[in-house]
Amino acid sequence: MPFVTRYLLNRAAYSLVAFWGVLTIxxxxxxxTGDPAALLAGELATPEVIHEIQHAYGLDQPLPLQYLHFxxxxxxxxxxxxxxxxxPVVELVVGHIGATVELAFAALxxxxxxxxxxxxxxxxxxxxAVDAAAMLASLFGLSFPSFWLGLMLIIVFGVLLGxxxxxxxxxxxxxxxxxxxxxxxxxxxxxxxTRTALLEVLAQDYVRTARAKxxxxxxxxxxxxxxxxxxxxxxxxxxxxxxxLGGAVVVETIFAWPGMGRLGVQAVIGRDFPVVQGTVIVGxxxxxxxxxxxxxxxxxxxxxxxxxxxxx
Amino acid sequence: MDGLTLAFEPARPTRSGARGFLxxxxxxxxxxxxxxxxxxxxxxxxxxxxxxxxxxxxxxLGAALSPPSLAAVNGHVHPLGTDKLGRxxxxxxxxxxxxxxxxxxxxxxxxxxxxxxxxxxSGYAGGRTDxxxxxxxDAQMAIPALLLMIAVVAALGPGLLQIIVVLVxxxxxxxxxxxxxxxxxxxxxEFVAAATAVGARGGRVLARHVVPNVLPTVIVLAxxxxxxxxxxxxxxxxxxxxxxxxTPSLGQMLAEAQEVIWQAWWLPAIPGVMISxxxxxxNLMGDRVRDxxxxxxxxxx
Numbered sequence: 001m002p003f004v005t006r007y008l009l010n011r012a013a014y015s016l017v018a019f020w021g022v023l024t025i026x027x028x029x030x031x032x033t034g035d036p037a038a039l040l041a042g043e044l045a046t047p048e049v050i051h052e053i054q055h056a057y058g059l060d061q062p063l064p065l066q067y068l069h070f071x072x073x074x075x076x077x078x079x080x081x082x083x084x085x086x087x088p089v090v091e092l093v094v095g096h097i098g099a100t101v102e103l104a105f106a107a108l109x110x111x112x113x114x115x116x117x118x119x120x121x122x123x124x125x126x127x128x129a130v131d132a133a134a135m136l137a138s139l140f141g142l143s144f145p146s147f148w149l150g151l152m153l154i155i156v157f158g159v160l161l162g163x164x165x166x167x168x169x170x171x172x173x174x175x176x177x178x179x180x181x182x183x184x185x186x187x188x189x190x191x192x193x194t195r196t197a198l199l200e201v202l203a204q205d206y207v208r209t210a211r212a213k214x215x216x217x218x219x220x221x222x223x224x225x226x227x228x229x230x231x232x233x234x235x236x237x238x239x240x241x242x243x244x245l246g247g248a249v250v251v252e253t254i255f256a257w258p259g260m261g262r263l264g265v266q267a268v269i270g271r272d273f274p275v276v277q278g279t280v281i282v283g284x285x286x287x288x289x290x291x292x293x294x295x296x297x298x299x300x301x302x303x304x305x306x307x308x309x310x311x312x
Numbered sequence: 313m314d315g316l317t318l319a320f321e322p323a324r325p326t327r328s329g330a331r332g333f334l335x336x337x338x339x340x341x342x343x344x345x346x347x348x349x350x351x352x353x354x355x356x357x358x359x360x361x362x363x364x365x366x367x368x369x370x371x372x373l374g375a376a377l378s379p380p381s382l383a384a385v386n387g388h389v390h391p392l393g394t395d396k397l398g399r400x401x402x403x404x405x406x407x408x409x410x411x412x413x414x415x416x417x418x419x420x421x422x423x424x425x426x427x428x429x430x431x432x433x434s435g436y437a438g439g440r441t442d443x444x445x446x447x448x449x450d451a452q453m454a455i456p457a458l459l460l461m462i463a464v465v466a467a468l469g470p471g472l473l474q475i476i477v478v479l480v481x482x483x484x485x486x487x488x489x490x491x492x493x494x495x496x497x498x499x500x501x502e503f504v505a506a507a508t509a510v511g512a513r514g515g516r517v518l519a520r521h522v523v524p525n526v527l528p529t530v531i532v533l534a535x536x537x538x539x540x541x542x543x544x545x546x547x548x549x550x551x552x553x554x555x556x557x558x559t560p561s562l563g564q565m566l567a568e569a570q571e572v573i574w575q576a577w578w579l580p581a582i583p584g585v586m587i588s589x590x591x592x593x594x595n596l597m598g599d600r601v602r603d604x605x606x607x608x609x610x611x612x613x
Contacts, residue, residue, distance in 0.1 A: 014450070017447060017450070017451075018447070018450045018451050018454045019451075019454070020451075021447050021448060021450060021451020021452070021454070022451045022452075022454050022455055024451070025448075025451055025452060025455070026463065029463050029464060029466075029467045030463070030466065030467055139592065139595060139596070140588075140592070142591075142595060143539070143588050143591040143592035143595055144584075144588050144591075145543045145546060145547065145584070145587055145588065145591065146547075147546070147547060147550045147563070147566055147584075148566060148580070148583075148584030148587060148588060151566060151569070151570065151573065151580040151584065152580070152581070152584065154573060155573060155577050155580065155581075159573060159574055159577075166573075242456070243456050243457075246455075246456035246459060249458045249459065249462065249547075249551070250458065250547050250550065250551065253551060254570075261458075261459075264459060264462055265462060265551050265553070267466075268462050268463075268465055268466045268553055269552060269553070271466070273466065276462065276463055276466045277463075279459065280455060280459050280460070280462075280463045283455065283456050283459045284454045284455045284456070284459070287454055287455070287456055288454050
């Protein structure tokens with residue numbers, strides 16, 4: 001078997017095992033530690049009502065049986081029914097996933113547009129004022145919590161200047177602020193990592209050789225340094241994209257963006273367990289899928305992996 | 313002559329111990345500014361009970377939504393203004409800061425202890441125990457942090473104690489993974505083999521050789537976790553899933569400010585500045601501690 005195939009099979013198996021683990025964690029959290037029936041019925045319910053609910057949702061069966069039932073349901077793509085809205089959870093999640101994907105892509109664009117130039121600028125001017133300023137900016141970016149940055153943008157651009165709508169779903173103008181808030185934090189991370197990766201590559205012999213044979217600084221930077229610094233950047237972008245797809249909880253709530261994160265928060269507040277469970281499972285599945293896609297991209301981008309069979 | 317003096321110079325005493333560490337931590341402008349700010353934040357948070365001008369829960373509807381000013385409104389001075397119920401923002405801010413600091417002081421040691429114990433167990437026991445524990449870590453890390461937290465809140469309900477449990481559950485995995493690999497590396501080292509060879513038992517090897525060697529890593533991870541904990545608590549409280557009224561918290565103040573964002577800019581601005589300041593100071597200190605103790609840990613948290 002070629003090295004790269006073995007590597008990918010390995011990664012696929014890892015993702016599947018991790019997903020099974022996620023299902024188990026979710027099951028333990030929601031079925032073992034809490035009593036869904038009592039929570040659903042509310043504080044004033046009589047024991048009879050609770051018992052009826054338990055029976056209706058199959059919560060009176062032994063836990064191992066419930067666990068197997070739960071696993072087989074998920075395997076068939078069935079995430080149960082919403083307690084509150086009486087629609088399948090899958091339908092709810094599918095209805096909200098589009099907005100989340102849209103926001104995550106926009107935020108990814110923001111991350112790359114801000115984080116990459118900032119990191120390259122800092123890394124290629126190491127120790128200069130530009131470097132210090134860029135790293136200070138990224139430190140601030142890491143320290144501003146998204147919910148605060150979001151509120152400040154709303155005050156400035158929504159309330160004071162009136163340029164952008166403060167919340168809701170719509171065209172590009174609705175997308176801009178949430179995307180900046182969501183992507184800004186990741187941009188700060190990306191810029192720091194880009195700088196570190198670039199500094200490492202710039203210290204390599206082949207970069208000195210490229211300089212010594214008289215290549216222009218920009219050519220060395222773009223063709224030699226950045227291409228070799230691309231791998232760690234790909235990893236961090238993949239992680240960031242997975243996080244933004246799976247957990248844009250806060251940003252979606254501030255801007256009333258009708259995505260999966262907001263669905264999850266509202267479900268927790270409304271004690272709608274199957275929906276909480278569904279958003280966590282789908283969020284984790286997306287995160288694992290994006291990471292697997294990054295692994296695939298590695299196999300394609302990294303010549304060492306492609307040629308690995310000869311050397312491994 | 314340089315080479316000669318260098319060769320015969322007695323070994324310079326390494327700056328070890330707590331005093332040397334503190335000196336390196338506060339070296340340079342950013343070091344002592346961060347350290348001074350940290351002390352100030354601690355003083356403000358933990359001295360809050362003596363400093364706060366008013367009861368943070370007492371309402372004065374006549375003075376509701378007054379902007380920050382040193383002039384008296386309704387007979388009282390509110391330097392940072394009041395919220396929509398006329399509660400003093402400065403008092404709520406300081407008590408909220410104390411809650412944030414207390415939560416991180418509870419969560420960081422607890423998740424450190426849990427993660428270190430599991431990491432050492434996993435790295436030392438190996439085999440199936442290791443495999444099982446690391447699959448749990450992988451699975452948990454596949455769930456985006458905030459989603460995991462809201463799932464735990466869904467199971468436990470909101471509240472101060474619950475929030476601490478939630479954050480400990482969310483926080484231990486990073487320790488477990490790093491400590492496990494440290495322990496695996498340590499087990500290959502000669503001094504551990506030597507200790508075993510002269511007959512030291514597992515417990516003694518752990519206590520005398522393994523634990524002291526993973527300690528710097530643990531300290532670095534803990535200082536990097538503190539700001540993450542503070543932001544997470546604020547985020548959960550902001551979403552209404554964390555600390556519940558009447559206990560004020562910074563995240564909750566932001567959430568309440570959302571309703572009056574059109575009239576009162578200071579209500580969202582002030583607690584946000586406080587959270588950012590706390591996180592910035594912790595990040596600065598965390599970076600320095602990491603660079604001093606263990607530069608390999610860049611980008612772990």
